[in-house]
Amino acid sequence: MINFQFVRTSVVKTALSLIGKDPKAAFIAGGTNLVDLMKRGVIAPEKLIDINHLPLKQIELKNNILHIGALVSNSALAENALVKEKFPLLMLALQAGASAQLRNVATVGGNMMQRTRCGYFYDTTMPCNKRQPGSGCGAIGGYNRMHAIFGTSESCIAVHPSDMCVGLAALDAQVVIAGAKGERKINFVDFHRLAGTTPEKDNNLQKGELILRVEIPANNLNKNFHYLKVRDRTSYAFALVSVAAALEIKDGLIANARLAMGGVAHKPWRLTASEVFLRGKPATLANCEEAAKLAMKDAKGFGENDFKLKLAPNTIIEALTIAKSKA
Ligand SMILES: Cc1cc2nc3c(=O)[nH]c(=O)nc-3n(C[C@H](O)[C@H](O)[C@H](O)COP(=O)(O)OP(=O)(O)OC[C@H]3O[C@@H](n4cnc5c(N)ncnc54)[C@H](O)[C@@H]3O)c2cc1C
Ligand code: SF4
Missing domain, CATH: 3.30.43.10 (Uridine Diphospho-n-acetylenolpyruvylglucosamine Reductase, domain 2)
Known part of the structure; x- marks a missing residue:
């Protein structure tokens, strides 16, 4: 050091x-x-x-939008009464991350900015385009059991490791950022990037910018929801695959569906085509299976992570089944 x-x-x-x-x-x-x-x-x-010590620890509802300061700890956010009542999907996603001790100090901004857990990225003796652009990708053709099946490039197949971010992507959150030129706001789903030819860039935060807060608009997704994380151990392990699922069911039909996945791409992976398919339909097993099939359309395995091609649709179906069954 x-x-x-x-x-x-x-x-x-x-x-x-x-x-x-x-x-x-x-x-x-x-x-x-x-x-x-x-x-x-x-x-x-x-x-x-x-x-x-910056004043970025607020959790408050303003004009039906939840404002979450970038320095709120993951545990304070999961335990907040407003989050539990209005955005319980986020609560579950947070609780699935890391360990209680880590969640006590890990912050919202830091969680968004955390780097991939690809072993080659952490091993400075190995090639890694994300750590050292142009050095190659050790994971392609190497050990890639934890790696991406969506949106990969020839430069990098790493995944973003966050659970919280999968929940925020599903909830249509926005990110408020401060820089030398003032403040700007971007959609949460546009915050993280695909690796493309510049895997060294995880997200669209520019050098010198600071995340101030995350904002979540009110919704009716606090009854039928689930965050399902499949991992090697039941705690203290990153997702092999995770699914954030929330349904608004009216008169037996899905009025609104939100689906996002973790552990499968360089960014939280929103399943927009599946959401569109589910809208206006009953939440039957057949429709959940079709939504999962649609989600997998462009998936590609890299050998050791081929099991995710089966695990991912099964996790989507299970998360939807649990979400729709909640009273
Ligand atoms: C053993 C272990 C297991 C874990 N398991 C999980 C898991 O299962 N799921 C999960 O989601 N996470 C997991 N994590 C990751 C953990 O959640 C992150 O390390 C944590 O969220 C990072 O937050 P931090 O505040 O400690 O960030 P820091 O380590 O302080 O910072 C991380 C990065 O964020 C930048 N940064 C921080 N705040 C801001 C800001 N406001 N604006 C701009 N840049 C900022 C820093 O400059 C740095 O680059 C695990 C971590 C460990 C060590
Ligand atoms: S997958 Fe990405 S992070 Fe991992 S070795 Fe390849 S370039 Fe590096």
């Missing part, structure tokens, strides 16, 4: 000015991913800007 400077501020403007002046600086929030990456030599920031 290299030496680095450590500065702390409680003012957003100062945080932006500090990062803007120094291309080798990084924000640190809970530190649960950043410090691991530094210890392994994957990244080597020369300055850490501690943002834990």
Whole structure:
């Protein structure tokens, strides 16, 4: 581990000015991913800007939109009364992540920005286009059991490891970002990127920008919902495949459907075609199976992860079945 400077501020403007002046600086929030990456030599920031004292810890409902500050911990968010009542899908997604101890310090902004768990990315002796552009991809033709089946490229087949982000993608959240030029807002589903030819870029946050908050518009998806995460152990393990499913059922028909997957792509993978198919139909097993079939249309395995081609549709069907069966 290299030496680095450590500065702390409680003012957003100062945080932006500090990062803007120094291309080798990084924000640190809970530190649960950043410090691991530094210890392994994957990244080597020369300055850490501690943002834990910025006023970004609010969870409040304003004009029917839930505002969640970027520094809210994953456990505080999962335990919040508004989240439990109005956005319980997000609660389940959060509870599926990491361990209780990690969730106590992991923040919303940090969770969105966490790097992939691809083993080649963490092993600095191995080729990895994400860590070192142009060095090759160890996972293609190598160990790729955890890797993507959707939206892959010849440069990278890594997945985004977050659970929380799958819930937020399904809930049509938006991200509010601050930079030198002021604030901007983007749809959550557009925050993370596909790897394409630039796998070193995980998302569309520009250098020098800070995530301020996430906003979720009110919905009627708090009755029939489920987050189903399939993993090697029942806790403290990343998703092989996960599915966030929420249905609004009116008079026996699906008025609104939301579906997103984790563990299958470089970004939370929203299943729009399946949602459109389900709308206006009864939530029968046959319709759930057809929605899962539609979702798998462009899936591609890379050898060791071929099992996901079966696991993914089965997980979609099971998540929908549990969601529709809730009273
Ligand atoms: C053993 C283990 C198991 C885990 N299992 C899971 C799991 O099952 N599911 C899951 O979802 N996650 C899991 N995680 C990941 C964990 O959730 C993340 O490490 C955590 O959410 C990161 O948040 P943090 O606040 O600690 O971020 P940090 O480590 O402090 O920062 C991560 C990155 O985010 C940037 N950053 C932080 N805040 C902001 C901001 N406001 N604006 C801009 N940039 C910012 C930092 O500069 C850094 O690049 C696991 C982690 C570990 C160590
Ligand atoms: S899948 Fe992506 S992160 Fe993993 S080795 Fe290939 S380029 Fe690196």
